Amino acid sequence: MLQPQDTAVTTLGPCTIPSPLRLGRQPEAGVPPFVSDTARVRFRVECDPACPAEPDVFFEKAGPRERLFFDPRRVRAAIVTCGGLCPGLNNVIRSAFLELHYNYGVPEVLGLRYGYAGLNPAVAEPPLRLTPELVDTIHEEGGTVLGTSRGPQPVEVMVDFLASRGIDLLLCVGGDGTLRGARSIAEEVLRRGLKIAVVGVPKTIDNDVMYVERTFGMQTAVDKAREVLDAAHNEAKSAYNGVGLVKVMGRDAGFIAAMATLASQEVNFTLIPEVPLVLDGPRGFLETLRRRLIARHHAVVVVAEGVGRELLAGEPVETDASGNPKPPDIGPFLKNRIVQHMRKYGVPVDVKYFDPSYLIRSVPANSDDAIFCDALARHAVHAAMAGKTNVVVGLWNGVFTLVPIPLAVSGKKHVDPAGPLWKSVLACTGQPPGWT
Ligand SMILES: Nc1ncnc2c1ncn2[C@@H]1O[C@H](COP(=O)(O)OP(=O)(O)O)[C@@H](O)[C@H]1O
Ligand SMILES: O=P(O)(O)OC[C@H]1O[C@](O)(COP(=O)(O)O)[C@@H](O)[C@@H]1O
Numbered sequence: 520m521l522q523p524q525d526t527a528v529t530t531l532g533p534c535t536i537p538s539p540l541r542l543g544r545q546p547e548a549g550v551p552p553f554v555s556d557t558a559r560v561r562f563r564v565e566c567d568p569a570c571p572a573e574p575d576v577f578f579e580k581a582g583p584r585e586r587l588f589f590d591p592r593r594v595r596a597a598i599v600t601c602g603g604l605c606p607g608l609n610n611v612i613r614s615a616f617l618e619l620h621y622n623y624g625v626p627e628v629l630g631l632r633y634g635y636a637g638l639n640p641a642v643a644e645p646p647l648r649l650t651p652e653l654v655d656t657i658h659e660e661g662g663t664v665l666g667t668s669r670g671p672q673p674v675e676v677m678v679d680f681l682a683s684r685g686i687d688l689l690l691c692v693g694g695d696g697t698l699r700g701a702r703s704i705a706e707e708v709l710r711r712g713l714k715i716a717v718v719g720v721p722k723t724i725d726n727d728v729m730y731v732e733r734t735f736g737m738q739t740a741v742d743k744a745r746e747v748l749d750a751a752h753n754e755a756k757s758a759y760n761g762v763g764l765v766k767v768m769g770r771d772a773g774f775i776a777a778m779a780t781l782a783s784q785e786v787n788f789t790l791i792p793e794v795p796l797v798l799d800g801p802r803g804f805l806e807t808l809r810r811r812l813i814a815r816h817h818a819v820v821v822v823a824e825g826v827g828r829e830l831l832a833g834e835p836v837e838t839d840a841s842g843n844p845k846p847p848d849i850g851p852f853l854k855n856r857i858v859q860h861m862r863k864y865g866v867p868v869d870v871k872y873f874d875p876s877y878l879i880r881s882v883p884a885n886s887d888d889a890i891f892c893d894a895l896a897r898h899a900v901h902a903a904m905a906g907k908t909n910v911v912v913g914l915w916n917g918v919f920t921l922v923p924i925p926l927a928v929s930g931k932k933h934v935d936p937a938g939p940l941w942k943s944v945l946a947c948t949g950q951p952p953g954w955t
Pocket of ligand 2 (some may be wrong): 602603604605694695696723758768770824830839877880901
């Protein structure tokens with residue numbers, strides 16, 4: 520159970536430097552333009568009284584502080600992007616640079632190359648010095664202009680790098696692995712008594728970061744996934760007993776599959792890792808699909824890549840360089856089982872299999888994500904300039920928060936099979952709540 524002290528944010532020291540921020544408008548009378556450290560956001564899922572969220576816990580509110588820990592004129596900042604691609608990485612780099620450069624007047628912002636490898640001189644490409652020209656149009660492109668990577672680097676080496684380069688603040692843009700790395704760096708920095716702020720920006724199309732309502736890139740990925748679902752629907756309904764089978768990313772959490780289902784409204788079966796898949800038996804998936812084909816002659820099925828690990832138990836389990844499990848390929852497996860099952864019962868079937876894979880995460884951010892990335896990046900800069908460290912910018916009930924990284928990596932966020940998102944998916948697809 521979350522305790523109030525868990526949400527306390529670490530600060531490098533007292534904030535004594537007046538902020539040079541010009542917010543572009545005069546504050547309304549009596550309304551300070553700056554956010555105080557005592558401004559809190561209540562942590563509760565208001566729309567779902569059944570949610571076990573703790574009612575009396577508050578997160579510190581993100582936003583510009585009136586007094587800073589760092590003197591902006593002397594700051595050297597650095598940005599690193601890690602893990603899998605995600606729409607909006609370049610937006611975050613651009614907006615963080617612009618905030619640091621123009622609003623705070625920070626003279627030097629470095630872009631570290633290829634993830635945490637960029638902090639290890641033994642393997643690193645030299646950092647890029649960011650300029651207005653360099654970031655000018657990067658938001659129009661997918662991917663990350665800095666490069667990214669998976670795989671560990673020794674924390675002592677990374678902190679040596681930061682100290683020897685005189686870097687005062689490090690923005691780590693990534694998912695839960697990146698945040699674990701950021702936590703190690705921040706803790707090693709504090710152990711050595713250094714004054715380097717480490718602030719995370721929550722990236723992942725999987726949307727599985729705890730205590731963060733939404734990670735950037737997810738909405739764009741859902742947009743792309745929805746296009747594929749609509750295509751699968753067109754294919755399926757144009758064939759006699761057509762099945763459009765779509766596999767989307769999501770190794771532990773089914774947010775993309777669930778949300779793309781709601782966006783498309785054309786899906787009949789949404790399979791996510793949070794709801795165990797049973798293939799056989801009268802109430803299993805295959806028989807339910809057979810009944811649907813007999814009744815309606817077409818179906819759309821979306822399956823998240825992390826589904827059915829138990830079904831594929833015999834398959835070799837691989838991990839990526841960061842130690843994340845790479846699930847055996849559920850897509851072709853499911854296609855074969857559908858074909859075999861229908862053949863067994865003499866039901867003709869025409870399965871069209873779609874694997875959009877990297878297509879949904881390598882595209883530029885949509886408008887919604889672009890605006891979100893801009894806000895996240897600016898909030899990360901505000902937090903770092905105020906000396907906040909070991910913290911990630913979050914969003915909760917529409918308000919930007921500062922979430923201590925140890926809390927954010929204490930677990931992974933999942934689709935709640937009893938929650939409103941999954942209930943909406945069930946209502947939209949008409950599928951049973953579980954497979955038995
Ligand atoms: N427990 C950990 N401690 C330190 N670094 C980690 C840890 N887990 C992952 N990392 C590093 O963070 C980076 C990104 O992690 P990864 O899991 O690949 O992507 P993501 O951040 O998107 O989850 C990699 O360089 C990885 O080695
Ligand atoms: O092929 P890669 O680069 O390992 O990426 C695959 C993984 O990346 C993701 O898209 C996102 O993962 P991260 O954001 O944690 O990097 C997962 O859904 C997927 O399993």
